[in-house]
Every structure is written in C-alpha cells, then in structure tokens.
Amino acid sequence: xxxxxxxxxxxxxxxxxxxxxxxxxxxxxxxxxxxxxxxxxxxxxxxxxxxxxxxxxxxxxxxxxxxxxxxxxxxxxxxxxxxxxxxxxxxxxxxxxxxxxxxxxxxxxxxxxxxxxxxxxxxxxxxxxxxxxxxxxxxxxxxxxxxxxxxxxxxxxxxxxxxxxxxxxxxxxxxxxxxxxxxxxxxxxxxxxxxxxxxxxxxxxxxxxxxxxxxxxxxxxxxxxxxxxxxxxxxxxxxxxxxxxxxxxxxxxxxxxxxxxxxxxxxxxxxxxxxxxxxxxxxxxxxxxxxxxxxxxxxxxxxxxxxxxxxxxxxxxxxxxxxxxxxxxxxxxxxxxxxxxxxxxxxxxxxxxxxxxxxxxxxxxxxxxxxxxxxxxxxxxxxxxxxxxxxxxxxxxxxxxxxxxxxxxxxxxxxxxxxxxxxxxxxxxxxxxxxxxxxxxxxxxxxxxxxxxxxxxxxxxxxxxxxxxxxxxxxxxxxxxxxxxxxxxxxxxxxxxxxxxxxxxxxxxxxxxxxxxxxxxxxxxxxxxxxxxxxxxxxxxxxxxxxxxxxxxxxxxxxxxxxxxxxxxxxxxxxxxxxxxxxxxxxxxxxxxxxxxxxxxxxxxxxxxxxxxxxxxxxxxxxxxxxxxxxxxxxxxxxxxxxxxxxxxxxxxxxxxxxxxxxxxxxxxxxxxxxxxxxxxxxxxxxxxxxxxxxxxxxxxxxxxxxxxxxxxxxxxxxxxxxxxxxxxxxxxxxxxxxxxxxxxxxxxxxxxxxxxxxxxxxxxxxxxxxxxxxxxxxxxxxxxxxxxxxxxxxxxxxxxx
Amino acid sequence: xxxxxxxxxxxxxxxxxxxxxxxxxxxxxxxxxxxxxxxxxxxxxxxxxxxxxxxxxx
Numbered sequence: 083x084x085x086x087x088x089x090x091x092x093x094x095x096x097x098x099x100x101x102x103x104x105x106x107x108x109x110x111x112x113x114x115x116x117x118x119x120x121x122x123x124x125x126x127x128x129x130x131x132x133x134x135x136x137x138x139x140x141x142x143x144x145x146x147x148x149x150x151x152x153x154x155x156x157x158x159x160x161x162x163x164x165x166x167x168x169x170x171x172x173x174x175x176x177x178x179x180x181x182x183x184x185x186x187x188x189x190x191x192x193x194x195x196x197x198x199x200x201x202x203x204x205x206x207x208x209x210x211x212x213x214x215x216x217x218x219x220x221x222x223x224x225x226x227x228x229x230x231x232x233x234x235x236x237x238x239x240x241x242x243x244x245x246x247x248x249x250x251x252x253x254x255x256x257x258x259x260x261x262x263x264x265x266x267x268x269x270x271x272x273x274x275x276x277x278x279x280x281x282x283x284x285x286x287x288x289x290x291x292x293x294x295x296x297x298x299x300x301x302x303x304x305x306x307x308x309x310x311x312x313x314x315x316x317x318x319x320x321x322x323x324x325x326x327x328x329x330x331x332x333x334x335x336x337x338x339x340x341x342x343x344x345x346x347x348x349x350x351x352x353x354x355x356x357x358x359x360x361x362x363x364x365x366x367x368x369x370x371x372x373x374x375x376x377x378x379x380x381x382x383x384x385x386x387x388x389x390x391x392x393x394x395x396x397x398x399x400x401x402x403x404x405x406x407x408x409x410x411x412x413x414x415x416x417x418x419x420x421x422x423x424x425x426x427x428x429x430x431x432x433x434x435x436x437x438x439x440x441x442x443x444x445x446x447x448x449x450x451x452x453x454x455x456x457x458x459x460x461x462x463x464x465x466x467x468x469x470x471x472x473x474x475x476x477x478x479x480x481x482x483x484x485x486x487x488x489x490x491x492x493x494x495x496x497x498x499x500x501x502x503x504x505x506x507x508x509x510x511x512x513x514x515x516x517x518x519x520x521x522x523x524x525x526x527x528x529x530x531x532x533x534x535x536x537x538x539x540x541x542x543x544x545x546x547x548x549x550x551x552x553x554x555x556x557x558x559x560x561x562x563x564x565x566x567x568x569x570x571x572x573x574x575x576x577x578x579x580x581x582x583x584x585x586x587x588x589x590x591x592x593x594x595x596x597x598x599x600x601x602x603x604x605x606x607x608x609x610x611x612x613x614x615x616x617x618x619x620x621x622x623x624x625x626x627x628x629x630x631x632x633x634x635x636x637x638x639x640x641x642x643x644x645x646x647x648x649x650x651x652x653x654x655x656x657x658x659x660x661x662x663x664x665x666x667x668x669x670x671x672x673x674x675x676x677x678x679x680x681x682x683x684x685x686x687x688x689x690x691x692x693x694x695x696x697x698x699x700x701x702x703x704x705x706x707x708x709x710x711x712x713x714x715x716x717x718x719x720x721x722x723x724x725x726x727x728x729x730x731x732x733x734x735x736x737x738x739x740x741x742x743x744x745x746x747x748x749x750x751x752x753x754x755x756x757x758x759x760x761x762x763x764x765x766x767x768x769x770x771x772x773x774x775x776x777x778x779x780x781x782x783x784x785x786x787x788x789x790x791x792x793x794x795x796x797x798x799x800x801x802x803x804x805x806x807x808x809x810x811x812x813x814x815x816x817x818x819x820x821x822x823x824x825x826x827x828x829x830x831x832x833x834x835x836x837x838x839x840x841x842x843x844x845x846x847x848x849x850x851x852x853x854x855x856x857x858x859x860x861x862x863x864x865x866x867x868x869x870x871x872x873x874x875x876x877x878x879x880x881x882x883x884x
Numbered sequence: 885x886x887x888x889x890x891x892x893x894x895x896x897x898x899x900x901x902x903x904x905x906x907x908x909x910x911x912x913x914x915x916x917x918x919x920x921x922x923x924x925x926x927x928x929x930x931x932x933x934x935x936x937x938x939x940x941x942x
Contacts, residue, residue, distance in 0.1 A: 139927070188923045195924065211920040261910045269903045273896060289886050298892070 099144035143189030145238035157394030157405035158228040180241035271361035299357040336545025374554035434469035438462035543841035548834030568806035580820035589772035590725035595702040602635040606696015707811030755779035837862035
C-alpha cells in the first residue's frame with residue numbers, strides 16, 4: 083500500500099520541462115513543477131517568448147539542465163576560430179551550422195526552427211534532424227556567434243563545436259552525383275523502352291519509324307554512356323593501371339561493346355541495336371549502388387582526438403583569465419582547468435590538487451592523484467576543484483595525440499580486403515574473353531560478320547549485371563538489418579571483412595565491462611537502518627561516480643535526512659554532519675588515516691563518529707551476455723583481451739575467456755596497436771572491439787574495428803562500426819550473419835552464372851536478338867535482387883534480428 | 885511528317901523538363917534531408933493565432 087502511494091507521488095512530481103522525477107515541489111511556477119533551476123529557467127525563457135507550444139508537440143521534450151551556470155564562450159570572439167566555424171558570410175548575414183547531439187524529438191525541431199522568435203538577430207534556422215544539424219542564418223550586427231551559442235546553451239541544446247567537418251561534405255556531394263547519374267539513366271531507360279516498343283511488337287513499319295526511333299535511342303543512350311556510367315569506367319581504368327581486374331572491368335567492357343555494336347547496327351541499318359539493354363543495365367547497376375550507399379548521417383566514423391578535445395581553454399595571461407582556442411596554445415602558457423574539463427596538452431600541475439580520469443586514454447578506470455609539480459597528460463578528465471597547469475608540450479606532440487602521428491592514421495585508408503565480387507571478376511573476365519574469342523575463331527572460316535556478331539554478343543550478354551548487383555543488395559540489406567539492431571557500420575565492405583575473421587580482440591574497461599553498472603557490496607559489520615540512512619543521505623549530495631554507485635546500492639525505501647554540513651574533499655572523500663553524527667566516506671587514507679592496498683576492487687570506507695564500520699567494495703560488472711557471446715564464437719575464432727587496466731581482474735577474465743586466451747594488462751595505446759599488427763603479420767584477420775581513445779590505434783589498425791558506445795551520439799573514436807551497448811549480446815549474431823551474407827552472395831553468383839550460360843549459348847550460336855537480351859538481362863538482375871533480399875531477411879528473421 | 889513523330893518529340897521534351905526539375909531538386913539540396921520536412925509540415929502556427937486573438941480582444 084505504501085509503495086503504491088510512493089509511486090503515485092513520484093508520478094505527480096515529474097518535471098514539466100524534461101520529464102525527470104523531481105525530489106519535491108520546491109521549484110515550481112503555476113503548478114508546473116521542475117526538477118532543477120536549469121529546467122525552470124528554460125521554461126521561463128520559452129514562456130516569456132510565447133514558445134510554450136514546445137511542450138505540446140512531443141511529451142516532455144526538454145533536456146535535463148542540472149547546472150544553471152552559463153559556460154564561458156568568450157573564445158568564440160576569436161576571429162580566426164570564427165572564420166573556421168562559419169559556412170559563409172557577406173559581413174552582414176552569416177550562415178553557420180551547428181552539430182547538436184541533444185536534438186531528439188519533434189519539439190526540438192520546432193523550437194530550434196523558431197529561434198528567430200527568441201532573438202531578432204536570427205534570420206532563419208533550419209534543422210536537419212537525421213544529421214542532428216542546425217544551420218542558422220543571422221545578422222552580424224544584431225547577434226554574434228558567441229551570443230548565438232549562449233542562447234542555444236541556455237535552451238539546453240549545447241552545440242558540439244568542432245573544427246573538422248570537411249569529410250562530411252565530400253560524402254554528400256558524392257551522393258548527389260549518384261542521384262543525378264541515376265536520374266539520367268532512369269530517364270534514358272524509360273524513353274528508350276518506349277521507343278523500342280514497335281521493335282518488341284514487330285509491327286509493320288510503313289514510314290520507317292523504327293529507323294528514326296533507333297537514332298533517337300542512340301541519342302538518348304549517349305548521356306548514359308558518357309555521364310551515368312562514368313564511375314564504372316574510372317574505377318575499371320584505375321584498377322587496370324594497378325593490374326587489378328575488378329568487377330568494373332567486365333561491366334565497362336560490356337557497356338562499351340553494347341554501345342559500339344548498337345551504334346554500328348543502327349548506322350549500317352542492320353538492326354535496332356541494344357540501347358534498351360544498355361540503359362537498363364546502367365540503371366539497375368546504379369540502383370544497386372544507391373542501395374549499398376546507405377550511410378548513417380548522424381554518425382561520424384572518422385573522428386580523431388580533435389573532436390574529443392575542447393576547442394578552447396581558459397588561460398591566465400598577466401593575471402587575467404581569458405579563453406583562447408586550443409590550437410593557439412603555446413608551451414609555457416598557464417591553463418585553468420575546471421571540474422570535468424579535459425586537459426588539452428601535456429602540462430605540469432602548479433596549483434591545486436588534480437584527480438585525473440585517464441579512462442579514455444589508457445582504459446584505467448581509477449582516478450589518478452597528481453600533486454604539484456607532476457605532469458598531467460592530455461586527454462585526461464580532471465575531477466575536482468579548479469587547478470592550474472603550465473603547458474610543457476604542444477597539443478599535437480602530447481602523449482595521447484602522438485598516436486595519431488602513427489602511419490595508420492596518415493595512410494589513405496583503402497579497403498583492406500579484396501571484395502568477393504572483385505576476386506571472382508578476375509577469373510570471370512578471362513573466361514568470358516576466352517569464350518568470346520573462341521566463338522569468333524570458330525565462326526571466322528564461315529563468316530567474319532557472324533564471328534564478330536558472336537564475340538560482341540558474348541561480351542554483351544555476359545556483362546555481369548546480376549553479379550554486380552548481388553553484392554550491393556545482399557550487403558546493403560545486411561547493413562540495414564544491423565542498423566535496425568543498433569549496430570551501425572561505416573560501409574558494406576565491413577561485412578565482408580567480418581565474414582573472414584580469424585581473431586577477435588577485446589578491450590576490457592568500458593568494452594566488456596559495463597561502465598554504467600557497478601557491483602557494490604558492503605564488507606564489514608552490517609549497517610543498521612539508521613546508519614544506512616546516514617550514509618545514503620551523505621552520498622546523495624556527491625556527484626562522484628563512486629558515490630552514485632553507492633547511492634544506487636541502497637534500497638529506495640531507506641529514509642533520507644537533510645545534511646547539516648557537507649564537504650567534498652577531491653580525491654579523498656566526503657565528510658558530512660547529520661543530527662550531530664559525523665560521517666566520513668572515502669579512501670582508506672581519508673577514513674582510516676593509513677593506506678590499505680585493495681586487492682581486486684575499489685574500496686570506499688565508511689566511518690561514523692570516527693568509528694570505521696567497513697567498506698563498500700565496488701567492482702566492474704561484465705556486460706550481460708558476454709559469456710554467451712564468447713561461448714558461441716569460441717569454436718570459430720581466437721579471442722584475446724588487451725587492457726590498459728591493472729591485472730586485478732585476470733582470474734575473472736580467465737573464467738570467461740578460457741585459460742588459453744592471451745590476456746594482456748597495462749597496455750598503452752601504442753602497444754595495443756602493435757599487438758593487432760603482430761596478429762596481422764601472421765595472416766590473421768582481426769576484429770578489434772574497443773571503446774575509448776586508447777583503443778583508437780588498435781581500432782584503426784585492425785581489419786575491422788568496432789567501437790562500443792552507451793550512447794551513439796557521444797564521442798567514439800575512428801572505427802568501422804559503432805555498436806550500441808544494449809546490443810552487445812547480438813555481436814555473435816552479427817558476426818554469424820556476416821558469414822551467412824557471404825554465402826548468400828556466393829549462391830547468387832551461381833544463379834547469375836546460370837543465366838549467363840543460357841545467354842552465352844544463344845550468343846555463341848549468333849542468335850542473340852535484342853529483344854531476348856532486353857528480357858534476359860533485367861530478368862537475371864531481378865532474380866538476384868529478389869533472392870538476396872529474401873534470403874537475408876529470412877535469415878534475420880530466424881535469428882530474431884527483424 | 886507523321887503526327888506520331890511530333891508527339892514523340894513533344895513527349896521527350898516534357899520528359900527532359902522533368903529531368904531538369906530533378907536536377908534542380910537534387911542540386912538545391914532537397915534530397916539532403918528526407919526526414920525533417922515531414923515533421924516540419926505538421927507544425928501549425930499557433931502563436932500567430934494567439935497574437936491575432938490578443939489583437940482582436942484588445
């Protein structure tokens with residue numbers, strides 16, 4: 083009964099802005115309750131501008147704003163930085179595009195597109211929801227970038243300011259080109275089919291319309307040849323120059339022969355030509371290409387450390403605090419780092435006590451205490467009160483960023499594996515040429531014309547349209563099925579690599595352990611309810627991750643008291659006063675006044691009125707289903723674990739991965755990369771599964787690198803695929819699916835070969851009529867498309883992936 | 885000249901116009917974002933109505 087009552091109370095007290103549960107109704111306006119002052123401020127701002135429609139479009143659309151402090155955006159006044167951020171300006175009106183990861187519902191779109199109501203300086207703002215981008219046109223004289231960013235931040239939509247956005251625009255313009263090529267091919271295909279109708283129906287032709295139509299067809303097929311199929315010619319040419327016969331070689335050959343033969347037939351008035359087949363072929367091929375080119379626009383697979391680092395930092399110059407862009411940092415500069423800010427360059431600590439979380443750099447999850455005069459490394463996140471440090475190395479020369487000078491990152495990443503289609507096409511092309519010339523030589527003594535006819539017919543009918551379509555449709559569909567299961571991959575070649583794997587390498591912290599969950603237990607005398615209440619109330623006020631874990635450890639029913647006094651000593655623990663009881667929670671040094679080496683977990687000690695009661699043992703929890711994934715894959719693949727962490731978990735890992743699996747600890751990012759490289763030298767195809775920047779090198783070096791992310795909009799290092807943490811258990815299905823996809827492609831190759839055999843039979847006998855070609859080629863393509871799509875879908879269903 | 889030829893040429897012209905429209909649509913970025921416009925069209929301008937009401941009552 084009591085429980086129901088409690089629940090009801092909680093339901094009533096839901097923040098009007100963000101939908102979070104409120105502690106009490108102390109923050110409220112007109113019966114509208116808010117969880118924090120941040121949310122209330124946003125509501126007031128919207129209310130004042132008559133923008134409360136925001137709350138009507140989607141349910142509880144707001145973003146929790148636990149802080150009410152406005153961030154310092156002074157660095158945005160820097161002209162050089164500004165010119166890098168904006169898209170275009172004519173010194174009156176400026177256009178800028180922001181990446182806003184918090185955008186999540188239609189209310190967000192509505193509000194962000196109504197920015198002009200909040201500030202008259204905004205001319206127009208437009209959202210691209212899938213890319214989570216907001217492009218704003220504003221008047222320079224009325225609002226500056228800084229004010230614009232402050233406005234967005236005030237609303238809870240803090241833009242992710244980033245300086246390297248070039249690669250994205252390139253992809254976009256390539257997609258545009260593909261659409262245009264497809265449009266032209268479709269246009270030509272439709273019209274040529276229409277004009278070929280008299281030919282198909284073989285009606286009588288008193289006015290020689292067929293002849294005129296043939297010329298029209300020729301004109302229509304010119305743009306297909308010269309524009310739509312350009313990419314195939316380019317790729318074939320590039321391949322041949324490197325002495326590789328890729329799939330585009332037989333395709334290009336087929337297209338050129340199709341056109342030449344048709345051209346000669348029409349000019350010499352021998353027949354109508356195969357223009358319909360030509361246009362159809364290119365049209366289908368381009369459809370396949372479009373299908374395969376599905377990309378996850380909101381995700382970025384090419385991030386380097388720059389997108390993780392802040393773009394600006396506070397420095398102290400001549401006693402004054404100013405904010406400057408990180409790129410302008412010089413050796414000797416004094417930087418000021420606040421709680422949970424990231425250190426941009428290696429520096430020496432000169433003021434304050436630092437607690438650095440290097441988990442993203444090294445994988446080591448415990449905080450590192452740093453004293454005055456010691457070095458703090460770039461990439462670490464400082465937790466605690468303000469510190470000051472002096473830069474000793476340039477940003478690009480820091481320990482972490484040096485990894486990016488490794489050749490893996492500078493090399494243009496070309497596809498590391500030859501695709502199946504390209505491997506097959508090498509033999510395919512030679513066989514087709516052999517058959518064609520064989521037929522030519524056979525007919526030569528009888529009639530040169532028939533010989534040429536047979537040769538060209540073979541090249542035309544054998545044009546591997548179905549072959550070229552089987553890969554994009556199988557893999558394109560697989561990619562979509564993966565996407566539906568929250569596994570986002572960069573492109574379809576990743577699937578082919580996954581199908582060839584021999585080794586799987588895991589990172590530990592954050593990858594196979596669940597960073598959101600902690601296994602908390604209490605060692606010592608059992609606490610009574612009153613003591614529990616005291617501890618629970620104390621940790622509630624602390625934002626430290628360990629305090630959070632301890633807070634969640636307690637039952638919700640345990641009563642909470644208000645604190646009379648609370649003090650958080652960074653790197654040590656918390657001290658609080660409740661009803662005259664002094665509670666100390668923290669490290670052994672802090673609570674017991676001496677250091678105690680903890681064995682295999684992080685220990686947080688508790689004392690009440692200087693009586694030590696025991697300690698909370700906080701352990702990492704392995705992800706749900708890790709065992710399952712390992713067990714089902716271990717027969718086929720070799721596992722290893724490389725961790726930047728201490729070796730404390732070795733026994734547990736051996737239990738999961740077996741005693742033979744190599745497990746390495748204390749690995750630096752470079753060592754991880756080298757390990758992958760060593761495996762590859764033994765001709766192994768390696769999958770690296772990681773999460774942080776410390777895995778970036780290994781992810782890049784590996785044949786396929788998958789990054790695990792709790793939230794796909796957060797930063798993840800450059801990789802081939804991003805797997806959402808919820809779907810970790812499905813990893814085994816994804817890898818198996820990739821292998822099945824490969825088999826589906828092989829079967830569809832066989833189907834298309836069978837069609838080719840039929841076609842070639844007619845071709846070598848010199849009986850290939852244009853109508854027959856126009857039916858056979860699309861038919862084979864459609865069979866392959868239907869087969870591959872159905873097969874992948876069926877398999878996905880059997881694995882419950884769709 | 886057969887009338888069918890005139891018709892064919894005319895139909896081709898129409899098709900070319902549509903091809904041109906497609907080119908324009910792609911180049912002006914209408915294919916860049918295929919999701920947001922579908923949401924955007926569902927917003928109604930409530931605010932304007934409210935303002936009008938306010939104006940009329942005042």
